Amino acid sequence: MAPESQEQTSIHGLRGLISKTAHKTAVLSSLVAALFGVPATLAHASEMSDINKLMRAGQYADALTKTDAVLAKHPRDAQLRFTKGLILAEQNRSAEAIAVFSKLTEDFPDLPEPYNNLAVLYAADGQYDKARAALDMAMRTNPTYATALENLGDVYAKLASQAYDKALQIDPGANVPQPKLTLLRSLNGNTTGGTVPRLASAASAQRDAKAKAEAAAAEQQERNRALAAEKLAQQAAADKAEAEKTAISKATSEKEKAAADKAAAEKAAADKAAADKAAAEKAAADRAAAERAKAEKARAEQLAAEQARAQKAAADKAAAEQKQKELQAQKDKEQADKLAREQAARAEKDKAAQAAAEKAQAEKLAAAEKAKAEKLAAAEKAKAEKLAAAEKAKAEKLAAAEKARADKARADKEKAKAEASAEQDKAVVLAALNGWAKAWSDKDVRSYLGHYASDFETPRGASRKEWAEERRARIEDKGRISVKVSNATVSINGNIATVRYRQIYNSDRLTVDSRKTLIFVKQGNRWLIKQERSGG
Secondary structure, three states, X not given: OOHHHHHHHHHHOOOHHHHHHHHXXXXXXXXXXXXXXXXXXXXXXXXXXXXHHHHHOOOHHHHHHXXXXXXXXXXXXXXXXXXXXXXXXXXXXXXXXXXXXXXXXXXXOOOHHHHHHHHHHHHHOOOHHHHHHHHHHHHHHOOOXXXXXXXXXXXXXXXHHHHHHHHHOOOOOOOOOOOOOOOOOOOOOOOXXXXXXXXXXXXXXXXXXXXXXXXXXXXXXXXXXXXXHHXXXXXXXXXXXXXXXXXXXHOOOHHHHHHHHHHHHXXXXXXXXXXXXXXXXXXXXXXXXXXXXXXXXXXXXXHHXXXXXXXXXXXXXXXXXXXXXXXXXXXXXXXXXXXXXXXXXXXXXXXXXXXXHHHHHHHXXXXXXXXHHHHHHHHHHHHHHXXXXXXXXXXXXXXXXXXXXXXXXXXXXXXXXXXXXXXXXXXXXXXXXXXXXHHHHOXXXXXXXXXXXXXXXOHHHOOHHHHHHHHHHXXXXXXXXXXEEEEEEEEEEOOEEEEEEEEEEEEOOOEEEEEEEEEEEEEOOEEEEEEEEEOX
């Protein structure tokens, strides 16, 4: 099979995975954005969705152009760069795809997926040593990554097959199956925390896979040496037979014929000796293979014994923990009983103290009643004097109340005037809100940007010019836009107005129904937008 065909088999055989993972890629872009500090905006998710649609339709050139355009705005986006590498691989631009994945491993060395895909591309190009090195790096980032582990086993098998082919001096490309490595289609990161549920012990499995591949390669080398020795012996015998045949044909006398017969006998003896030697070497190779198989079996039994010991240790530990829990439960019960006894004793003591307190209270009440009677007489006298003073105070209070009513009337009048002004300002703010929404819907970018204050707080710290250019591009890029506002409430504090409302945004690409908050500031005679926030 030609190298180009092998590469197409390794890469394009996985084309079906793209349609299955396209939706997941759009969702994963927000996860990768959170991991690497890239803002996962709604527009960004829409752009990723457009790229995935183009890939599913097989329009890889358009998908690459779109990806490069978005990367120009988000050059550090790991998911976009990963997607670009997949597109290049689908276009058979392996060198460029390798460059993309290599740069990803430098910028994000903790991600296993770029290492895995590098290995797939190297293997498709026949560079199995590089493929093995890339998979080793993937396993360092996550020792239990199932796909990388399976690919590593295939690479080791291919390396062993190459050693066998080299020993026999045959064409490595003839009748030798290519490794079927798996190209990853999404960027998940080390989200498993180093654990793959379907692998009991991936690290042990990796060591076993390496050991078995090395043992298989050593066994093939032994067999190769035996076969090569047998082939050399057969060739030597054939050469000798040909020489003797020539000598016999040239013999013209009985003496020469006798010599030829003797030579034939010697040839037969040499052939037998060579065959015996080849059989002995083959038997030795078979015995070595049997001994290695026996050693492999012993090692497997040893691993099983170690696993059984580990399971027993885990069971013993669980039993010890259970016993400790039971002892702690008994201790807690004894502590609770002790606490209950102490509480009962305190209750008895509190009851006696309460009885003594009640007796003292009764005696105190009797003395208080006597003192109360004495005070009552004095109070009657003081009451009369107080009534006179109260009448005087009442007259003074009435005068003060009249003054207070007059002051309140003036304050109410001023408040009503302020409220009327506030209602007028609210109407102006609502008019500004509706004008802003209409300019947006009409795609009147100049009028739309004119509703923002000169000190508008742009998102992510962008400059006013960068933000305005980005808004212009987003608005003019849409074929149709409709922005409706409803349920708007306005609160004004001086020259600052807060507007909370429901916004229904609809375009030829997206529909969003959400709660929004706009902060307006009064500059001159206009109310302009200073802040935008999502939610109420």
